[in-house]
Amino acid sequence: MQALFDEFPVILGAFWLTIRLTLASGLLALVLGTILAGMRVSPLPVLRGIGTAYVNIVRNTPLTLVIVFCGLGLGLVLDVSFSTSLSTNYLWLSIIGLSAYTAAFVCEAIRAGINTVPLGQAEAARAIGLTFFQNLRLIVLPQALRAVIAPLGSVLIALIKNTTIAAAIGVGEASLTMKTLFESHGDAVVPIFFGFALGFLILTLPTGLLFTWLSKRLAVVR
């Protein structure tokens, strides 16, 4: 137990990185996923095709491969650089991987939400002269998003846990820090393990509760 208290600042720092990874990736995934969902319902076959291909390829690739591709493929081979600091650079590369992967799931959740919006809503919007994008932005997406808050909460919880894969390219988030602490505190493996497991629960459980509450509060009454 003592090891947990001694290393508390280190653990806290690691989870802070987990939170930053989650927030940055979650925000980017929401934006990209919404754009993809818009593409998948667009009247243009080309856009629909690109959206479908993206979702099917990315969703069916193991996240570890996506992250390693971002770290090695983008980072080392293509020399994509966000910062002169190596650790900041890999942090951003892992955010790209996490958000690209999560966006596929966000897209599918939002697309399911679009299907819950009655066709008459879009028809009424077209009938007053809104263009396709205005219709999507003002009428369809606001209702679709509010219908899928709970599933998006599940996607966010999955993302929180998925940030541990960033360890594969050396981003020092919670799980990598846990492994490091195992090595320096060989006598306290079990307490450290439970400490980290508890840390993840502290992040995920309230997220689930918050999104369930939000989904009830923001539901569109028909």
Next chain:
Amino acid sequence: MTENGDTTPLVVLADVNKHFGNLHVLRDINLTISRGEVLVVIGPSGGGKSTLCRAINRLETIDGGTITFNGQPLAAEGKTLAKLRSEVGMVFQSFNLFAHKTILENVTLGPIKVRGIAKAEAERRGMELLDRVGIGAQASKYPAQLSGGQQQRVAIARALAMDPKMILFDEPTSALDPEMVQEVLDVMIGLAQEGMTMMVVTHEMGFARRAANRVVFMAEGQIVEENTPEEFFTNARTDRAKDFLSKILTH
């Protein structure tokens, strides 16, 4: 309200055809709607009335023939079509008020986003229209909090807010409880008397008698008879129309 005495027809349908799969829902439809005219379309279910109504603002595409609105052929999807739709109001059977917007927002959305009118001005005009249809006091509520009849009156106000050249009514009272039908018809009769060009698909024979300039009877995708309301209800020319009327007017 025949605009500046303009006598050119507002809507012209020429040889319009439409299929749903194997079903031939519109067969060689030729129809002209004049400015200021109230045209009532009646007929049995599945006869193509709603499809005809929806084709005029291209919520349904057609397979053959042409539809001209205000001298312009209907454009394909895009900005030109959006502009045309903004000039043709539409009132649906199921109201289709925007569920996540307040009553006032439902009425001001089009003027603000499509016409670019300032919010304050759109709201002033929106309240005027809501008062006119008797819903002013409910402006800040959401659609689900209103009765069907109230929702439909809001839908009419939403259409009016765009200052349309015409309004299409697709069975506006069919989804309403019986005691709410009259409040909606009253608003529609008021519009008809003011000279609004209207095409009304309905089963309300009383409305047809009272407000229509012309009745079109449709069955099996064809226009079977065009007549004045008086002639149609007392002395229909075609057997198909007589048969239909005998079934609905016996009670």
